[in-house]
Amino acid sequence: MAEQHIVCYSGGLSSALVALDVARRHGKNNVVLLNHDMHFSVEHADIKRFKRDVAEHLGLPLTFASRRNASQDQFDVCVESQAFKVGNGSELCTARLKTEPFMEWLAANASKDSSTIYYGFDATEPGRIQRRIGIMGSQGWKTDYPRLWSDKQFNDTEAIGIARPCTYSVFKHGNCIGCLKAGWQHWYIVYCTRPDIWLKGMWAEEEIGHAIHWDGDQPVYLEEMQPRFAAMKAAGIPATEHIPQQRFWADAKRIINIKVLQQDLLPCECTEDA
Structure with missing residues (x-):
């Protein structure tokens, strides 16, 4: 089976840079841009524009691993379950809107033997990298972090003529507006x-x-x-x-x-x- 390169493609700048470098290193034929499409009320329209623009630049389709009820935002899924957090205190919205559909997609479409999952964490986030290595590694999945690569070539998308989302003028990330993890x-x-x-x-x-x-x-x-x-x-x-x-x-x-x-x-x- 050919190697499969799965980019966790959030629509934020870091994940876009990862997509560009993964496609540069491995070619685009076996690259998957895996996105959790959030409800339009909490994911800015310009983030949706940005992730489409980068995908079109690469000549790759967007692949969605989203909750089946696409009408729900982070508040709806929490009210439905009558909780903001689950298990060890992690936010329920992340579990319902991202983690569960992500793992379902992997189980149906990826192989632990031939797939690598790429994240946008960089050298300022060693704790998050180690947690992700531990969580995914314990389930048998290989992960990689292109923002740590010594030969990474992309540090912005303006160089390829694509403006980053306008939300970065105010926020430091491309996450949901009204993020339940934010301060x-x-x-x-x-x-x-x-x-x-x-x-x-x-x-x-x-x-x-x-x-x-x-x-x-x-x-x-x-x-x-x-x-x-x-x-x-x-x-x-x-x-x-x-x-x-x-x-x-x-x-x-x-x-x-x-x-x-x-x-x-x-x-x-x-x-x-x-």
Whole structure:
């Protein structure tokens, strides 16, 4: 059986660079761009444009491993299961929207003997790489990380005439807007720019009876944060992830004396992987 090269193709910049380098090294004939197509309300239209543009540049189709009910976003699947987290505390939306359809696709379409799965993690993420090696290796799957390759050639897509998604002007990733893994800085952007998603998050918390965010062992609901975020917005605190977290919250505290929660200063756990 010919080698199969499966790129975890999220629609974010890192996964696109991986796709370009994998196709350069191995040729495109046995490369699969495997995507979890998220609902249009939480995956920006320009991310959908970007992943199509890169796939068309490579002359490869997009292959989807998506939840059968395509009308559901991250809040819908959590409300359906009445939980935000499962098992060891991992976000239920990741399990339902990505991991489960990903593993189903692998079981039906890939071989542990001849397939390699490629991720977009880089040298700044050794912990995530080791976790992924452990998780997939324990199931017999081979993984590789082209952003670590010494001969990688692609560091942006503008060089091939493809603009990165416009969301990168505000966010540092290509994940769902209203990411359930993200911290309060991400959710401040949601509050300022996507009130529809903010309201749906509030609805999900009310339906489930739990908060998305916790400060230590205390739940902190979106409704509780509204007055703080309203004051921050009125004071002109920029809605962006491109200000380092420590400075972002220090500025907010200095300007409006906002209480800085423990969770605010934790590293963001957003991922682009399957």
